[in-house]
Structure formats: structure tokens, C-alpha cells
Amino acid sequence: MSGDVFVISGGAVPVHNKYPLGSGRVVARDAGLAALRDAGVNYADMDALYCGVAMPTSPAAVLVGKEFGLTGIPVVQVSNASASGLAAIHAAVDAMQAGRADLVLVIGYDVPTNLDNPIAAQGYLPPPALFGMWAQRRMYDHGTTPETLARIAAKNINYARDIPFASRRPDQPVSAEDVLASRPVADPLTALMCTQWVYGAAAIVLATRRGLDRLPQAPAIVARIEATEFQSEVIGPHHIIEGAIVGPADISRTATEAALRRAGRGRDEIDCVQIHDAFAIEELVYYETLGFAPEGGADALVAQGAFGPGSRARFGLPEFSTDGGLIGRGHPGGPTGVFQAIETLRRFRTTDDQVGLCHMLGAGSTCLAQVYGRVAL
């Protein structure tokens, strides 16, 4: 990829649904300040602000920018439903590689002004129903059991226990039985297999090599964005064109393959994967769609503990959703992709992980896949 772009810092506010409606500017500001302070820079040092915003009544990016200062830099709002955060990072990388910016603040935020359901307002069926249907078909085709889904959800919630800003942080480890016993939502999905309706904000600072030279002190470990791939759905047989929040699984495969090709990486080099796991069925299918398990083969791997702690050593497979993912850490919309980048940087700084993959879908119709590599400066 021409022109290195690095994630040099991250900051976030807790993920929950208790933020007062209409407080998005303050919530976004707090996350942005945390990322700027983590990098040891001011907003005045930034060449651009990119914001990932999913909900239509969250504040406009230009208003959020004013919270930090009125410094004349471009303020760009990117909206791609759930993929808004990764899409904002993608757009920032494009600008930086074009030479337009060397230090960029990227904030993903969503706190709406009312409780209207933006998904229903667009005529979509309720997402839990769509993913419940996906799970039912999986059970029909491959004999997947609710227990398998519960194991994935429990893994993710238990990862989230160590994440200070996660929305689910139970005092005690959660078992698959606990997940199965939670409130039924859309058969076979139970409440703990589903992401919650939450709000929040997360921010990162991106730097080119010229941007690194402008820092008072460069951090020891950064994450280089080796590839960012952005695709939308392609028409195919039995294609659900409208309201397909679930979306075709193929788009995840093609976007990920393209990102790996662009990064010059093989799947066997991936140490951690931050995946679009709004519902446990998604993560199960994506193990296979992204090429980490054969079709129909992921269930057996999950039963043995693959894709969780120690997965690399025991199975040669990456750990998935290491900050809890959308189920454990939460899915506040725009911030989610930025949380994925923050978690990837955290893994690089606190574990032996060298290569990370981030993946998000937007309304099932767009997909972003990004490959990150650990760099010691």
C-alpha cells in the first residue's frame, strides 16, 4: 500500500444505553480527547477529522468538530450503517495516502436525539428476526445446535470482562448454559447471543511517517494499516435486494480475500480477528466464510475451544472478538469499527499478536475488511 498509515493511539467512552439523548457531541468529544491525549497531541495538530456515524439523529460531524476547536481543517462525516467506523478509517487512509493529511483524528460516535428505530423507519424487518432465520437455516443445513452459538457468545462476553468500556462485564465468567438460559429472542437466539442497543464513542489518531515526525514522542508500538478493502454486494441467485440486513455472506469472503491480497498476507498469519458478530450465528458462519474453517466444520472447532483464548497455540487459528466483539463489548453503531482498531492496537501492545483483521458489514450491503500489522518504531 503506497504511503504507510499507522494507528498510533486510541480512546473511548463506556458503551451503554444510559447516555442522555442528544448528548452525542459531548460523548464524541470525550472519546476524541482520550485519543488525542493518548497520542500526546492537540486537536490543533490534526490535519483532518473523520467521523463514522450510523444513526440519522446523531449530531453532524461538523458540530462535533467544534467541540475540539475551530481550526479550519476538513471535517468529513461517513455513514455506512454499522460499518461507518471502518468506513471512516478507510476514507481517512485514502486522504492520507493522497498526501492530503499526515495526522488525522477518527471518531466513531452514535447517540441519537430520540428513541425512534432507524431500522424500522427504513422498512427493514427486525434484525433479530433476520438473524434468527439465518441461524435456523444453518441448523437445517449443518446440524448446528444452540449450544454452539452459546459457546461463541459466552467466549465473547468473557473476553469483554477485561475491557473497561465494554457494555457487558459480568462479575463472574459466563457459561454456555448461562447463555442458553437467557431470555429467548428469535429462536434459536437468546438475549446473550445478541448485541444490545447501546450508544457510545471511540476514537483513534492516524499518522503517516511524516505525521510521526511531528509527534512530541512517537509511541513504541503502532498498528500499520496494511490494507483496507471496501466492497458492496453483487447480485446473485435468490438475492434479497431490499431490507437485507443479513446480506449475502459472499461479500465478507471477497472483501477479506481482497484485503489479504493487498496486504500480501496469508490467513495463517492472522493472530486476531475483530468480526461483525452482532449475533452469534454471524461469527460462526464467518469462521468459514473468511476461510478459517471448512464449510460446516466450524461447529466442531468451537466445541474444542478454537477461536478463543489460546487458539493460536492449540489450533493454529486466530482468536476472534478479543474485546468481546459486538456481543460483549457492544455495538453502538458508528464507533464499532473504531473499537476494532483500538482493540487491534491493544493486542499488539499487550500480547504477541503481529497481524490483525477487522471486518464489518453495513446494512448487509457493504463490507469493509482491514488488515493491520504490528510495527515497533
Add this chain to the structure above:
Amino acid sequence: MTEVIFNEDGQPVLRGARDPQSGEYYFPFRPLTADGTLRACEETLLSTEGILYTWTRFAGRFYGQIDLPEAVRIQTELGDGPHDIGATYRLTADRTDDKIDWRFERVWRCFRDFGRCGAGA
């Protein structure tokens, strides 16, 4: 955009589109083909019966995906259960004022469904 209309016999039908070159069908109706070549679609009426691909229950309602013979998959509310993947379903609709509520309901045929006879038998 009207997804369901009533034919001259008063029966509900799905309003779809067809690519005249490839023969591909779409739902709901769209004026342009989906391949990006900006060719015009023909308006067409789709089959009213199909096979249940998957289903679930959420908040007291049933939802399903129906595969029509035209290789079109319809995402829809379903009528009351029980529901089985692979069973046959038919479009039904209610018209009130200017609103049409439509769904797919299971078709019971005695020779196939273990003695349950009803619509479609």
C-alpha cells in the same frame, strides 16, 4: 413502491421485474437491471407460491424467507405456524383503505401433510 397488487380476480400478486436480456427476476419491482448497465427492466408478476427457505419467531410474529420458482427469495411475515423448511407457502393479503398488508401462509395439502387439509388441498 407497491410490492403487492390485486389482479382482476381479486387475488394478490407480487409486483416484480425481469431483465429482458438475462431473464433474471427481481423483487421488488425495479426500473433498471441490477448489473449496472442501466438497461430497463420489464414489469412482471411473480409466482404466488414458493418453498420456505427458513423462518423464525420474534416478538410474537413469524418471519420467513420464501423461494419462488423465479429464483427470487422473498423476506416476509408468515401466517400462523407450525412452520417447516421445505413446505409450500402462498401469498395472502388484506387491503384496508390504501394499505395492503401481505404475508405468506402455509399451504396444507392432505396427501403431503399427514392429513391436514385446508387451503390448497
